[in-house]
Amino acid sequence: MDKIKINTPLTDEVVKALKSGDQVLISGEIFTARDAAHLRLVSLLNEGKELPMDFEGQVVYYAGPSPARPGEVIGACGPTTSYRMDDLTLPLLEKGLKGMVGKGKRNNVVIEGMKRHKAVYFAAIGGAGALIANSIKSNTVVAFEDLGPEALRCLKVENFPAIVVIDAEGNNLYDSEPEKYKK
Amino acid sequence: MRSINVIDITQKVKDVCITINYEIDPLVRAAFESAKIVEASKIGLNIIDDLIENSEIAKSYKAPICQDTGMIVAFVKLGQEVHIEGGSLEKAIHQGIREGYDEGYLRKSVVSDPLLRSNSGDNTPGVIYYEIAEGDVFEIELAAKGFGSENMSRSKMLKPSDGIEGVKAFVIETVEQAGSNPCPPIVVGVGIGGTLDKAAYIAKKALLRPLGSHHKDEHIEQLELELLDKINKLGIGPQGLGGTTTALAVHADTFPTHIAGLPVVVNINCHASRHQKVVL
Ligand code: SF4
Numbered sequence: 001m002d003k004i005k006i007n008t009p010l011t012d013e014v015v016k017a018l019k020s021g022d023q024v025l026i027s028g029e030i031f032t033a034r035d036a037a038h039l040r041l042v043s044l045l046n047e048g049k050e051l052p053m054d055f056e057g058q059v060v061y062y063a064g065p066s067p068a069r070p071g072e073v074i075g076a077c078g079p080t081t082s083y084r085m086d087d088l089t090l091p092l093l094e095k096g097l098k099g100m101v102g103k104g105k106r107n108n109v110v111i112e113g114m115k116r117h118k119a120v121y122f123a124a125i126g127g128a129g130a131l132i133a134n135s136i137k138s139n140t141v142v143a144f145e146d147l148g149p150e151a152l153r154c155l156k157v158e159n160f161p162a163i164v165v166i167d168a169e170g171n172n173l174y175d176s177e178p179e180k181y182k183k
Numbered sequence: 184m185r186s187i188n189v190i191d192i193t194q195k196v197k198d199v200c201i202t203i204n205y206e207i208d209p210l211v212r213a214a215f216e217s218a219k220i221v222e223a224s225k226i227g228l229n230i231i232d233d234l235i236e237n238s239e240i241a242k243s244y245k246a247p248i249c250q251d252t253g254m255i256v257a258f259v260k261l262g263q264e265v266h267i268e269g270g271s272l273e274k275a276i277h278q279g280i281r282e283g284y285d286e287g288y289l290r291k292s293v294v295s296d297p298l299l300r301s302n303s304g305d306n307t308p309g310v311i312y313y314e315i316a317e318g319d320v321f322e323i324e325l326a327a328k329g330f331g332s333e334n335m336s337r338s339k340m341l342k343p344s345d346g347i348e349g350v351k352a353f354v355i356e357t358v359e360q361a362g363s364n365p366c367p368p369i370v371v372g373v374g375i376g377g378t379l380d381k382a383a384y385i386a387k388k389a390l391l392r393p394l395g396s397h398h399k400d401e402h403i404e405q406l407e408l409e410l411l412d413k414i415n416k417l418g419i420g421p422q423g424l425g426g427t428t429t430a431l432a433v434h435a436d437t438f439p440t441h442i443a444g445l446p447v448v449v450n451i452n453c454h455a456s457r458h459q460k461v462v463l
Pocket of ligand 1: 078128252330332365
């Protein structure tokens with residue numbers, strides 16, 4: 001299976017062309033945010049305040065890296081489980097978020113939101129934090145530095161490996177694939 | 184009476200915290216290799232290859248296998264003829280965790296209060312259990328427990344009449360519900376009997392047995408084999424993207440229980456099954 005190379009920010013065209021099951025290599029900027037950063041982003045929105053960044057076309061990576069050794073860009077940086085962000089995802093889709101990278105299933109609210117706003121959900125391999133770190137070329141904090149591993153970071157990535165699990169039409173690899181191997 | 188100095192305990196705990204995070208258990212590596220032979224899914228095979236490559240990168244770059252470097256769970260076995268000198272045993276263990284997570288560039292994932300949730304900053308405290316044994320043994324089994332898998336664990340107080348079929352159904356249901364979340368392939372620990380807390384304790388301890396080893400009682404070994412077979416027929420596969428490698432092993436343990444009860448705890452561990460025994 002050939003891997004598809006894509007660049008961020010994602011355009012609607014690219015998003016619509018991605019199909020559940022595609023293996024991709026992502027290059028460009030992606031942004032880490034997990035539980036605590038999502039809570040802050042959503043409460044900023046609820047208070048009518050401005051977000052620390054523009055989410056239009058962007059990709060969020062649910063991850064909290066381990067610390068970098070001196071001279072290195074980042075420590076291990078694999079995905080965390082996505083369902084914990086499910087209740088906090090819709091507001092970001094409404095702000096133009098086009099891609100999410102994590103691991104594990106999403107709920108229907110998220111999937112319906114993805115269909116409506118044309119966004120895609122990728123899985124990265126959980127527990128392959130060292131391998132994934134190899135594709136990360138720079139790492140800067142954008143906001144919420146006090147959250148440590150949970151800060152909102154901008155990662156410059158080159159050929160970051162991921163799999164399209166849920167596409168913008170709602171096709172879901174987590175539903176279709178396991179069925180094939182069920183005995 | 185044998186004396187052990189707390190300085191040596193701290194040093195060993197520190198070393199093990201670092202090693203288990205950088206180097207995968209050789210038995211897990213062997214299990215990946217065997218899984219490659221039988222895995223039916225193409226994506227599943229790619230994932231297992233990536234996990235093997237990941238472990239090689241981690242080892243050579245001295246980087247953690249996974250960014251969730253876990254919360255430390257320690258099982259201390261202390262012989263009644265051992266004298267701990269130079270300070271407090273518990274403090275020595277915590278100091279080892281602190282130094283290991285700091286010097287090993289491991290992620291600090293512990294919050295000091297489960298509700299207020301501010302990070303303790305040094306991955307302490309660990310969860311420490313003590314067992315007093317005869318003689319002059321001193322061992323600490325350390326596990327770095329990730330929470331993607333811990334969060335998918337469940338307990339249930341079954342009725343005695345639910346019996347072994349009830350236990351099987353509960354284990355299968357738990358693994359099925361967990362799906363892709365605990366980073367399959369997983370290791371499944373099952374504690375049966377005792378009290379609610381005892382079942383959880385033996386389930387966690389069972390996870391630390393050498394991968395794929397079996398319980399000494401034949402009926403429990405049979406249960407382990409049957410559960411592993413059933414779990415691998417669920418179709419979940421590596422990372423939940425379909426396949427025949429959902430679990431690498433099932434480890435079960437039992438304890439006597441009350442006439443009115445049948446507690447069961449299923450404790451899930453991910454393929455980043457990090458644990459090692461310190462012997463002093
Ligand atoms: S469940 Fe295990 S492999 Fe997955 S992210 Fe957590 S610690 Fe890592």
